[in-house]
Amino acid sequence: MTQMEKSSKTWSEETGFVTQAMLLKSVHDPSLPIFYISGPPAMAAAMRKILDDTGVKDDRIRTEEFSGY
Numbered sequence: 001m002t003q004m005e006k007s008s009k010t011w012s013e014e015t016g017f018v019t020q021a022m023l024l025k026s027v028h029d030p031s032l033p034i035f036y037i038s039g040p041p042a043m044a045a046a047m048r049k050i051l052d053d054t055g056v057k058d059d060r061i062r063t064e065e066f067s068g069y
Contacts (some may be wrong), residue, residue, distance in 0.1 A: 012034070016045060023054060024054070034062060035060060037062070037064070038066070
């Protein structure tokens, strides 16, 4: 969601950029899921780095990069 301050609905969950700590709070064993990353190249690269640093194998990561939206 963008412009949360303009929303009439409240949000009490995580906000901001995804970090390794945030990932590990939600995914207890990161070796199990297949991760799908879709977004601008810089965001996809940052997320891939977090997954790489967490030890997720390349065959568990799918990416689709797009720009110019």
